[in-house]
Amino acid sequence: MEIATLAPLLVFVLFGALALGLWVGFALIAVGLVAMLAAAPAPPELVFATKVWGGLTVWDLTALPMFIWMGEILVRSRLSSDMFSGLAPFTARLPGRLLHVNVLGCALFAAVSGSSAATTATIGRMSLPELKARGYDDRMAIGTLAGSGTFGFLIPPSIILIVYGAATEQSIARLFLAGVVPGIMLAALFGGYIMLWSLMNRDRMPAAEPPVDRRETMAAAARLLPVIGLIVAVIGSIYLGIASPTEAAVIGVAGALVLAAATGALSLPGFFEALRSATITTCMIAFILAGASFLTVAMGYTGIPRDLARLIGEMGLSPYALLAMLTVFFIVMGMFLDGISIVVLTVSIILPMVTAAGIDPIWFGIFLVLVVEMSQITPPVGFNLFVIQTITGRDIFAVARYALPFFLLLVLAVAILSVFPQIALWLPGTMLSR
Amino acid sequence: MRRFLDRTYDAALWLAALTLALIAVLVLVQILGRLADRAARALALPPPGVTVPSLAEFGAFLFAGAVFLGLAGTLQAGGHVRVKLLTGALPETPARWLAALVCLGGAALGAFATWSSALQALDSLRFGSVSYGTIPIPLVIPQAVMTLGLALLCVALLDAMATLLRGGRPAYATSEIETGGERE
Amino acid sequence: AEWDMPTPYGDSVFHTQNIMQFAEDVSAATEGDIEITVHSAGSLFAHPEIKDSVRRGLAPIGETLMSRLANEDPIFAIDSIPFLASSYEEARGLWDASRPIVEEKLAAQGLTLLFAVPWPGQSLYTQEPVESSADLEGASFRAYNAATERLAQLMGAVPTQIETGDIPTAFATGRVDAMITSPSTGVSSQAWDFTSYYTDTQAWLPKNMVIVNTGMFDALPEDQRTALLEAAEAAETRGWEMSEAETESQIATLEENGMTVAQPSETLSQEMSEIGETMTQEWLEEAGDAGQGVIDAYRSAE
Ligand code: NA
Numbered sequence A: 001m002e003i004a005t006l007a008p009l010l011v012f013v014l015f016g017a018l019a020l021g022l023w024v025g026f027a028l029i030a031v032g033l034v035a036m037l038a039a040a041p042a043p044p045e046l047v048f049a050t051k052v053w054g055g056l057t058v059w060d061l062t063a064l065p066m067f068i069w070m071g072e073i074l075v076r077s078r079l080s081s082d083m084f085s086g087l088a089p090f091t092a093r094l095p096g097r098l099l100h101v102n103v104l105g106c107a108l109f110a111a112v113s114g115s116s117a118a119t120t121a122t123i124g125r126m127s128l129p130e131l132k133a134r135g136y137d138d139r140m141a142i143g144t145l146a147g148s149g150t151f152g153f154l155i156p157p158s159i160i161l162i163v164y165g166a167a168t169e170q171s172i173a174r175l176f177l178a179g180v181v182p183g184i185m186l187a188a189l190f191g192g193y194i195m196l197w198s199l200m201n202r203d204r205m206p207a208a209e210p211p212v213d214r215r216e217t218m219a220a221a222a223r224l225l226p227v228i229g230l231i232v233a234v235i236g237s238i239y240l241g242i243a244s245p246t247e248a249a250v251i252g253v254a255g256a257l258v259l260a261a262a263t264g265a266l267s268l269p270g271f272f273e274a275l276r277s278a279t280i281t282t283c284m285i286a287f288i289l290a291g292a293s294f295l296t297v298a299m300g301y302t303g304i305p306r307d308l309a310r311l312i313g314e315m316g317l318s319p320y321a322l323l324a325m326l327t328v329f330f331i332v333m334g335m336f337l338d339g340i341s342i343v344v345l346t347v348s349i350i351l352p353m354v355t356a357a358g359i360d361p362i363w364f365g366i367f368l369v370l371v372v373e374m375s376q377i378t379p380p381v382g383f384n385l386f387v388i389q390t391i392t393g394r395d396i397f398a399v400a401r402y403a404l405p406f407f408l409l410l411v412l413a414v415a416i417l418s419v420f421p422q423i424a425l426w427l428p429g430t431m432l433s434r
Numbered sequence B: 001m002r003r004f005l006d007r008t009y010d011a012a013l014w015l016a017a018l019t020l021a022l023i024a025v026l027v028l029v030q031i032l033g034r035l036a037d038r039a040a041r042a043l044a045l046p047p048p049g050v051t052v053p054s055l056a057e058f059g060a061f062l063f064a065g066a067v068f069l070g071l072a073g074t075l076q077a078g079g080h081v082r083v084k085l086l087t088g089a090l091p092e093t094p095a096r097w098l099a100a101l102v103c104l105g106g107a108a109l110g111a112f113a114t115w116s117s118a119l120q121a122l123d124s125l126r127f128g129s130v131s132y133g134t135i136p137i138p139l140v141i142p143q144a145v146m147t148l149g150l151a152l153l154c155v156a157l158l159d160a161m162a163t164l165l166r167g168g169r170p171a172y173a174t175s176e177i178e179t180g181g182e183r184e
Numbered sequence C: 001a002e003w004d005m006p007t008p009y010g011d012s013v014f015h016t017q018n019i020m021q022f023a024e025d026v027s028a029a030t031e032g033d034i035e036i037t038v039h040s041a042g043s044l045f046a047h048p049e050i051k052d053s054v055r056r057g058l059a060p061i062g063e064t065l066m067s068r069l070a071n072e073d074p075i076f077a078i079d080s081i082p083f084l085a086s087s088y089e090e091a092r093g094l095w096d097a098s099r100p101i102v103e104e105k106l107a108a109q110g111l112t113l114l115f116a117v118p119w120p121g122q123s124l125y126t127q128e129p130v131e132s133s134a135d136l137e138g139a140s141f142r143a144y145n146a147a148t149e150r151l152a153q154l155m156g157a158v159p160t161q162i163e164t165g166d167i168p169t170a171f172a173t174g175r176v177d178a179m180i181t182s183p184s185t186g187v188s189s190q191a192w193d194f195t196s197y198y199t200d201t202q203a204w205l206p207k208n209m210v211i212v213n214t215g216m217f218d219a220l221p222e223d224q225r226t227a228l229l230e231a232a233e234a235a236e237t238r239g240w241e242m243s244e245a246e247t248e249s250q251i252a253t254l255e256e257n258g259m260t261v262a263q264p265s266e267t268l269s270q271e272m273s274e275i276g277e278t279m280t281q282e283w284l285e286e287a288g289d290a291g292q293g294v295i296d297a298y299r300s301a302e
């Protein structure tokens, strides 16, 4: 079947299945099946099991349930609500106040977790109920979470940079370093937007908390200590060489359990409830991942992503025009496929044209991460949207609308990075000189 | 029958949860083994070298097994994500029929997945396929678990369809209403 | 026919480049009757899935590391026994001696071997110089299968599992002190970012093999089969030359980027050949008469 008919057909099947209320994982399987039947030479039933098995038996994925479990333990032991009351006095003078916790929390958490879904799920599970209880604007709380959750990919360690580095023979150490400054820049952009928004929408901010004296501030700081200790332990375990980034997630679980036991705040039923809840969230994400890996291989057979990428290559664009074109291409593809799949499917066509245009492959890795981050928050297929729907019950399209400003900030970040490539290249160039 | 099915979904979900907990335990053993090696080196003693053999591979199999075992229970708990924007606006009777149809469609896709997974498990059995790492694990074992989990998901979807056609409300819909707002 | 071909490694790896050339040769020789689309870097099927995908007919043709199949049959591990064949000449001899039985084992799974090309020899990467195995006593040594685990133990090191993507972090944070891999992988992962010493042991030359689904191969008209086999033979010759050229140029690249390149000391060489003898004996216990036959044929041809 020609791409011109196949591509619209697949989009129609996806939207149709989702609109009828079919579960997302099944909708992806349905699209994959149609693509396989229409355009692939291989028997779909054998491809499905082969690919889904291969896609889920990945060691790095085990960090996902661990981080989510850690979050569930913290929520149930009230350690997370302590953390919020501890933070409140310190943010009192900052425009936007506690709205910044999603940005800050996700940036910190991204330093341990390589995945956006885990970052969003863990931080969101703790922050959203707390922000709501304190009267913060729902849309802003959800939007900041959706946007900041994507830091998981940019701030090292990062699954997507490992995948890109492995496919293109780029140094993973350099890619990780290259992600640091852009990650901080993005957090600053998000923080700046929150301040601006809160100054312009004073009526939608909760009433200011009563001023506190020094003794109360000290007491608040003390409440922050356990969770700060936990974060230090998890990050420290990686950098002291005690645990790999994947294993560090288990340090988080163990640490959260120790803290909860020490404060006597977690009952045995609470322990099991946390485990059960983490299992459900994990199964939800993994089922969509299974559907996505089947759809990815089906798309590999149809050749749609490769052909579109090749089409862009044949346009003979200038470097800036090429990057603009690629950004549009990735945004559109990112609506329907998950980001890692797009990188895997197209990198072997795109990298040669990018290097031919004189673009640094390390820089391009960071560019890719930013566009992949966008794909996490664009409907209908965006993993951060799915995670947030699970936490809040809000529909993915509603969540995507709240996340729109942060999507636009990601586009702005891509533009800034294109004009000033040194933002990405300076750190690896300084720390790892040849 | 109702109680038997509900208990089966729930038991599988708990088995999934315990499997995830087992991964955590194995990783802890690995980390403690590494700490022991460090301590021994610092004291100029021979490192004991306690590791969990093939942890990365074994852990990945446990993860996949847990995920598939938990699929049906996750459905019952309203955990699987779907878009309710349009269906939520329908009047009750057409909504019920559409929901039954969607369950049937899900069950059909689930049957495809189960069949596919069974083919793979049988293929691994026939060729005696084993994993690649230090300890050869027969692939048919985790792949059979994957097949069972998918089959149970199919049963849960047909179960939900039957409930809808009888005029009842399936478990996933009840859970979705309960968790419709903020959780907790 | 239009054939999808999954391969595990990226486009800049010489194996992939050799396969791209092979695909072009096939297309030219069959006048476009067989068009092979190379899906590199695991983009269609990832490395662990490739062999079974070809066997199941999901892709007619694919590339995989031969020793990945070691747990299925010890014969597939023959090119990964340390210090049994540690030069191109020896590796060639071992391949000539083992090829018939490897083909036979693959045929039992419905797979036909087209060609195999070795990686450059596996050598030591460390942060400190290695004069003898005493320098590795108690060190964490990266092991990724049974053979590398045994090698680490015999050198007195502690075998440690590190996933590929985790290697730079593991070295930087001290979870691993040594690894053994080819100069190609050393360059492509930019090993100078996290290690300082390269000891040129060239312990073994593992091969990638290109396999095709026998049913789909036999279904081709005879002239196309001949064209494939001829292109495969050319690819094997070319690949071995590329590999040998690669060894020198990549070691030079390691050196240019500041790594200290050293030949193994006399002590280390002596120790290594003893380890090689032990591991060959242990392999023979597993591989039985079939294995003994291959080793005898290899040694008598020397
Ligand atoms: Na990260």
Ligand code: NA
Binding pocket: A334, A335, A336, A337, A374, A375, A376, A377, A378, A379, A380, A381, A382, A383
């Ligand atoms: Na998206």
